[in-house]
Amino acid sequence: MSDLIRIVYISRATFETAPAANGVEPNVARILSTSRTNNRRNGLVGMLYYGDGCFFQCVEGDRLKVQSLYKTLLKDPRHRELKMVASESIKRLSFPDWSMKYVPIDGHMKRLLEEHGFATFDPYRFDHHLVERVMQLMQGVADPTAPDIEARASAPARNIDCDEKAITARRCPTGSGIAKWALAISVLALILSVITLVYVMTLS
Numbered sequence: 001m002s003d004l005i006r007i008v009y010i011s012r013a014t015f016e017t018a019p020a021a022n023g024v025e026p027n028v029a030r031i032l033s034t035s036r037t038n039n040r041r042n043g044l045v046g047m048l049y050y051g052d053g054c055f056f057q058c059v060e061g062d063r064l065k066v067q068s069l070y071k072t073l074l075k076d077p078r079h080r081e082l083k084m085v086a087s088e089s090i091k092r093l094s095f096p097d098w099s100m101k102y103v104p105i106d107g108h109m110k111r112l113l114e115e116h117g118f119a120t121f122d123p124y125r126f127d128h129h130l131v132e133r134v135m136q137l138m139q140g141v142a143d144p145t146a147p148d149i150e151a152r153a154s155a156p157a158r159n160i161d162c163d164e165k166a167i168t169a170r171r172c173p174t175g176s177g178i179a180k181w182a183l184a185i186s187v188l189a190l191i192l193s194v195i196t197l198v199y200v201m202t203l204s
């Protein structure tokens with residue numbers, strides 16, 4: 001069984017933010033492209049947020065591979081002040097379909113920051129609770145840059161409990177499934193009523 005870990009780190013971009021092309025800052029788009037190719041090869045998964053000149057990234061996978069990537073990241077001149085905000089062993093990957101999910105700046109993130117008294121995305125001032133909330137939010141937000149499978153994987157969660165189970169079981173009971181059972185039970189009850197009625201009428 002492989003030894004899996006999750007790390008979450010923050011950093012500051014060293015480049016000036018340029019106007020977005022196709023919804024993503026061009027430097028970030030290049031980082032995403034390399035990340036997705038390499039991570040797929042190395043069996044790593046993760047999520048990346050970029051806002052107000054700061055990165056917030058979560059990476060999961062084999063311990064040695066994640067640690068090796070982090071050493072590479074420390075040397076990357078496109079960011080500085082890397083700070084690990086979480087590192088833990090995990091039993092399974094939380095988002096196996098995302099080689100590197102890109103999470104855009106959106107109203108949900110802005111509202112979350114406002115709720116905690118932040119006017120900008122400043123992860124260096126986040127406490128443990130806010131790091132967790134940001135992670136949860138990142139998991140539920142759709143990735144506008146991801147084609148097919150990654151886009152499907154990043155569709156907003158309808159039900160958190162169900163979603164957690166679906167991550168491990170890869171399935172999720174739907175409303176239509178429950179409706180089918182209810183219909184079957186109703187039909188059965190109707191048939192039993194008719195049989196009882198016919199029986200009573202035959203007796204009388």
Ligand SMILES: Cc1cc2nc3c(=O)[nH]c(=O)nc-3n(C[C@H](O)[C@H](O)[C@H](O)COP(=O)(O)O)c2cc1C
Binds near residue numbers: 011034038069076
């Ligand atoms: C914020 C940030 C996040 C990155 N995330 C990843 C990543 O998840 N996976 C990865 O392989 N490279 C990532 N990189 C790029 C690496 O630092 C490094 O440039 C790359 O792994 C080199 O790959 P190459 O040898 O194929 O060019 C990231 C860089 C930055 C600045």
